[in-house]
Amino acid sequence: MRRPVGLGGLQAAKKRDEKFKEKGANVEGLRMAQMQERLKFFRESLEDFAQKHKKDINKDPEFRHRFSQMCMKIGVDPLASSKGFWAELLGVGDFFYELAVQIIEICIRTRDQNGGLMELNEVVERVNRRRNKFRGGQQGITANDVKQSIRNIKILGNGFELLLVGGRYYVQSVPCELSGDHTEILGVAAQKNGLTLDQYARELSWTYQRVDQAMNLLLQEGFAWVDEQTRGERTYWFPGLIDQQQLENK
């Protein structure tokens, strides 16, 4: 069905909008067929909007951010389904899913080096570098976009998180269940018990944050104990390993 264009079309659209508003409150007599009519009008509005502003969503971070906020406020998730109007007409789906894929991919590629823990700013920088390769220097993704993306993929479980550590944001992409870091710390501890976190960081060539993260789990699970008495420094001990060594020495 073609929409009427020109002045007559505008007036007809305005009349429809007014009808829309006045009938809005009265639901009791509403049939599904009438709901479908309403939805059709809305879809047309969305098509108009998409025609003018689809590019803005892709190009302008502020506009994008505003758009996401407003959707959240009215209780709509434009990314909920790749089969909904928002994804189909506005292409928001492709934009945000693509971004999520890029973020996760960067984390996957770097996790051998950083154990799945990367500063948010570094993620933003790497994503932009990657996108600029194909987009020829377009200003792109902000920290807000990345945070939004991480929020969007929450339904996939807690494996991918934004952490606040020592005042900085980190993206964690490897949950403890799949991390080999704890075993590596135990490996070091088997040789040298009673080290500080800094010493561990040096032994393993890890960042301090990465050691801290892994040690937290080991403390939680009771594998590791912390001793704060030695010269005011915190040292970490593994009782289970001590016994093992004693058994082996006998």
Add this chain to the structure above:
Amino acid sequence: NVFETQPLSTGGLAVLDADEINITTVNNVKIYENSSDTEHNDGQLSLTTLRLFYINSSTRKAIFLHLSKISAIEKKNSLFSSPKLNVKVNGSQHLIVFSFHKSGRDPFHDALADQLRKKNWLHVKKDARVSIPSNIPDQNFTQRAGITGIMKRVESEDLETKKSLTTAFSDLNSLMDKAKEMVELAEKFGEKVKKLDANNADAEEDSQYQELLVNLGISTTNIVSKNTAGARFHEQLARQLADFLIKPLQQKQGIMTLTDAFCLYNRARGTDLISPEDMYSACSMLDRLDLPMQLKQFDSKVIVIQLKSITGDAEIVKRINDLLSLQRTIGVTAVDVANAFNVSVALAKDHLLLVESKEVICRDESVQGLRFYFTIDCFPIQ
């Protein structure tokens, strides 16, 4: 017999040749052969550039017919039964009748007529058969397709003129006003639907309402619906995921986060990406569809996909059993299991808790940590 058989993929999908492309698919089709019933009462009929495929919904077996064998097709309508498509095979020796219980006969007929006209099988090289089925995204190939898509977008964006931001925001505001009204209307309508007597609930209306919510982007997870037509898309997706993820999972010792799997799959898809919700819904069906992998959620709310053959429950119990048998008297710790199975300490502990829940092993907590022993060793039968 006029049809040939072919095994389905691991995920239960038809395996296509390298040059073969899927054109269209219709569900709820019945097959008659030479005017009599066959075992195929209900199934999925697909048209590719080279063949007609049919997957029987109860046996989940596939049969196919090369388009080159079709001599004529004809639409047949009768007043009180489903629309039919007559297909003459091998020069009128056999008559196959497809009966379409749901709509779709006409577009299918037109698509089939189109393929029969094009005769793609004459252009295909004889030795084009490759073991990689073309309907599953290949990790290398479709990445390039994704890049091409991005480059095309760059070209069109360069032609764009700069727009005033204030106009954009005012347009945005008025759109959101309309959206807000639609959402309120939909919610009120939803309450009205809930109030209706269960017996009066109209399945058709229910599914239309679901579609409305999906289009608006309103969460449907709280809505209970008898109509699961929407699940079809997710079922197909689940099967395709199963086919795609087998190799990557095997390379990762049978386990990876759902997030990683989402990335790998969408990256391979290149364009027309699926949403996180689609991924979750489809993967939730993996176990139910009897596919070789399943979702698992830890207490930490971390969700992984695991290969049943490596990290399924039965497999874990067996392996812990074997390990503990070697050191019954000193017991096993999570560290022992982590080293033996080459998994993380956290996962090792999860394995032990699983076996403990089956009462095969029991725990002993002490200052030295948590050790597990065979239950029969701790509580010998008097």
